[in-house]
Amino acid sequence: MYACAKFVSTPALVRAGSRALYRPLSASVLSRPETKTESSVAVMPQSPLTQVTLRGFQTSAISRDIDTAAKFIGAGAATVGVAGSGAGIGTVFGSLIIGYARNPSLKQQLFSYAILGFALSEAMGLFCLMVAFLILFAM
Secondary structure (H helix, E strand, O other): OHHHHHHHOOHHHHHHHHHHHOOOHHHHHHOOEOOOOHHHHHHOOOOHHHHHHOEOOOOOHHHHHHHHHHHHHHHHHHOHHHHHHHHHHHHHHHHHHHHHHHOHHHHHHHHHHHHHHHHHHHHHHHHHHHHHHHHHHOO
16 A cells, blocks of 8 residues: 555645645636746646646635625624623623622622623623634734
8 A cells, every 4th residue: 555655646746736735625626727837847747637736826706705705704703702792791790789789798799700700701702803803804
């Protein structure tokens, strides 16, 4: 098995195949083969397999629309956590009022726990918002 793999996978073929793997599927399927220059012909052997795997990065309008729609869907899904943060903050302060009504002598300790709960809940909402902005603008 090792001997067969050694003859089938030449270093040039492995490099060409690994380049095709890290590209998005939409770009791999929809792009056309690039025109070869004389310098690239000397480096890579001319075979049908290498011509298919060494395509230039070309995106069509369809794949750009799909990528843009996926960005918006992902950012919208990431902002759902902001609503959960608002609900969490409401629950924390509602529980503070109930706890204070039951035992007014623990006002300072209950308030410090409420502020801690508020901070943690707000931090999770901000993390969700940060992920949404990263999806929209960094990718």
